Amino acid sequence: MFVFLVGFGTSFAAGASVGIDPGPSSDDDHSHALSATDGHHSPSIGAEERTTHEAVASPLESPIGPPEDDLAVVRFEDEHVVSGSIVENLPPDPAVSAGGDELVIDEHDDYDHRVLQTTNGDVATVDSGDSSIDNRPIERVENDPDLVIVGENNTVRDELEIDRGDGIVRTAGSGDPIVVGDDPVTYSKHNTVDLDVNITDVTDVEEGETLAVDAEVSNSMWAHASGETITFRLLDSSGNVRATSEDTISVDGNDRTPLTFFHETKTGDYLADEVEVELSLDDHDGSGDVDTADVDIGAAGVAVAITDTNRPVEGGDLIVDVEIDRYGAEPPGEQRYPISFFVDGEEQETQVRSLSPGSSTTETFRYETDGDDLPEVEAMVTSRTDTHTVDVPLLTREEHENNIEATITETNVDQLNLTGELEVDATFDYDGETPTGQTTFPANFTIDGTVEEQRNVTVTDPSPTNETFVFDRNETDPPIQDVVIATPGENATVVFDRRTDLEFVDVTDPAARNDTLETTVSVEDVGETPGQDTLTIETVNPVAADNATRNRTISLEGGESTTETVAFDLTDDAPPRLELRASTGDAAETRTVEVRDNVPVFAVEDVRIEGADDPDSEIGVIGTLVNEGGATGTQTVELTFDGDPIRTQELTLEPDESETLSAGVPTADPGTYAYGATTADDTYSDTTTADEMASDSSLSLPSLPVGLTGIVAVLASVLGLVAIGAGALKYRENPAAVRAQVRQLRNTVLEAVPVGESGTVVVRNDLPRASLVRVRVKSGNDVVFIEDFEIAENERRTFECLPDADRFEVGAGVDDITSHEETFGEETDTVGVLLQPEGITIREL
Structure with a gap:
């Protein structure tokens, strides 16, 4: 085992010549100077120039660093013991010691350079049988490792390492212990580890599937951990262990090791809610660790989910689509699972489905709604291990029908003739989502109120539906006024411009009772639609004619016109003013006709005198006669002056026809003269003086008549007549004669x-x-x-x-x-x- 001081640098072989850290200069009172000069190596010094214990010439001092820089420490990279000055990341408690005292590199009175010693000044030396290095101190050089034993000729003889077995610091090459007096230099934490367990991931599984738990073990100490026991446990909510397994693990100092535990879940493991990983120490000092994490193990079974429903109309079917998924692998193989459907808590249907582990299927359930289900129902599907519920709103029948929309988009009416096909294009839509993705409803195609076709129309989400309706018309059909496409909801309507202009272009006016009244009516089609129509021409008073109503069938296309002539045989009961009426299906026009008795009545309309103010001219009597009766007639008429006829002539006049006659008489002497005109039905007479004749003419104007009844009343007042009723009766028997008599009395009345x-x-x-x-x-x-x-x-x-x-x-x-x-x-x-x-x-x- 090698012992190194912790640090970074360049290793060197034994026997290399190195520069020795001489310590601070005489003027420097620092006790812990660095041995290297800014990391640069000093030149080797030959044996003839320096002895082992001689200082390097002209040493360079480094800045004083933190106290740890002078400590003799261990480092994570290897077993070397080095000074703290060359180690960036120190282990916890890194210093080596002897007899309980930490060792440092410092000046010593017995040496002219810095050596390894206790904080009490006791120098560490090599306990070796080799006389060349025995009792030699430990010095710091500028290399890595930097604590070395320098032999004769100022050469490096060995480095320092820790024996991981007993923690004693020894020479790396010979294994000789380093001692301070009788105490060996040791690293007290050589067998101490600090292990930390962290669970990093837990998979969610279903029963029968493999649960994987990922963990990581880290060691923050210098000592290596090896063969330590690590235990996995699966726990339920009560702390009961449902499964456990053990393993061993080794983790170097300042290192981390990942590991994964695998557990094959089984029935009942869904009760577990926690996993635990515990690390215990068997051969090392220190403490173990434990970590826990939540786990979700689904019970093996079937998951159910309502994926879609319609929005049913009351009385229609509720349709519920369900997805069914088997999860887990317990029990193995294909299994049968009941799936139940409920509406408002009441079971409606149960289906059994066979599913293998991991397989899925779908199911559709139906329920017939009624009015009691309004406004919504709760739909629920269940398996033995899962439940899903949704609330489904229902439409009332009225709401559903109000959502139906219809629009007439186009017709070919502008191309339609008396015969041919009327084509009507319509679009149908639904406002909102249809009850079942589509909806079907009746559509009635109606022409002028008559249903020509009944058709079922289907609208499918999300697009509208287009339909074309056709009406095959013939020449006897009336003009089309409107088209309606009726649905249970909205109706689509188009109204065509159907207009007929009527005019009485010719009529017998005046007409005579017991005679024929003939009239001609013009009919023009000014609308959009052609067709056959009925023209009715009638007398509004039904007793005015024996044939009071006449009907004619007409067929017109747009812009065409025609005329129809009819004749009425008037009766005695025809009123004086008879109203005629012409009408078609869309228009009406009236005309009033004057009706008279079927006899001629020649009336004196105008009599005047000319030339009375001129003594040299003759006097002229001018009279206008008119037939006020209802028939053409011939009569002899006279113009009179001073009581004598001055012109007699036979005239033939049609109703309302007039004729003007004139006659002259020699100039009269001044005085009063009578003048007038006479027919078989009327007489007019007036008087004037010769010097007033030019301005004293009298005229009866129909626009401002003197009422006969008023004149009779005046006559009665002035002349003392009281038989007004008789006068009125006489007027009814012979109106023309009465009018003539009235005119004769007019001047007398006005004078009174x-x-x-x-x-x-x-x-x-x-x-x-x-x-x-x-x-x-x-x-x-x-x-x-x-x-x-x-x-x-x-x-x-x-x-x-x-x-x-x-x-x-x-x-x-x-x-x-x-x-x-x-x-x-x-x-x-x-x-x-x-x-x-x-x-x-x-x-x-």
């Missing part, structure tokens, strides 16, 4: 109605033509002023005719403009009447 002179009416014509005008002023029920006259374009007329009354009405009418009337109070002095194309304006000036 008092008219004040409190204000003026100003009439201005802004129409782009001459116009025939009637102006009327009423106070209460009395007509206080009425005048028919022709007014030229831009002409202005003034009438002093406003009554002295609290309230009165001023009205005006023109032949082709709607009449108008306004009410004024007693403070009104002047009223203006403005005739314009857009209407008549009457206001206070």
